[in-house]
């Protein structure tokens with residue numbers, strides 16, 4: 001699903017690369033955790049997958065897309081195949097829950113009939129039945145993140161990137177969010193989650209990729225947060 005070959009990313013004006021000669025693969029259908037201290041390169045990795053930045057050298061493959069050589073007009077197709085969830089939810093504050101999710105389909109030109117069907121189905125899937133009319137400010141943090149997940153998956157992406165999705169949530173709420181991500185993964189979506197939450201990583205025992213200073217220092221198939 002994801003294949004990096006000797007990927008180096010040096011931002012202009014920075015003295016050391018944010019990612020340094022990275023090579024690894026994440027298979028289709030996997031749930032992988034990305035761990036490592038702040039500044040170790042996790043967000044940079046996500047940006048490269050989305051072609052929001054270009055690596056200085058190396059090759060990146062995401063699904064059927066050769067990201068490096070992808071033409072500009074093909075970039076929207078790549079991005080449509082990747083759902084994204086962030087620590088700060090990034091909901092549209094003026095739209096209600098259903099409209100936040102519907103918007104993701106509207107901008108890619110899906111017909112109204114598809115949207116009418118997919119939105120309630122997805123809200124139920126993430127545990128938000130009965131909340132469709134609520135505004136974001138009327139939701140708890142956990143509910144806001146469920147909306148963000150619904151928005152990210154409503155188009156059934158092959159890959160879901162979650163950048164510290166539980167970073168603003170208490171442990172119990174975080175567990176619920178990870179359960180939703182696990183369900184999405186079991187339905188066939190590859191999930192990559194950057195996290196600092198050792199409990200979640202230890203309870204899931206999935207692939208653990210550890211970054212340090214832009215290098216991959218650990219790649220365990222059924223890993224734990226600390227060295228297991």
Ligand SMILES: Nc1ncnc2c1ncn2[C@@H]1O[C@H](COP(=O)(O)OP(=O)(O)OP(=O)(O)O)[C@@H](O)[C@H]1O
Pocket residue numbers: 011012014017018036037038039040041042043044045
């Ligand atoms: N736009 C940029 N320009 C220059 N340097 C950058 C830029 N974005 C990130 N960096 C640098 O690249 C390195 C990796 O940063 P990145 O944001 O990928 O780390 P991270 O592991 O996601 O950190 P966090 O856990 O805090 O989100 C850091 O040294 C950072 O300062």
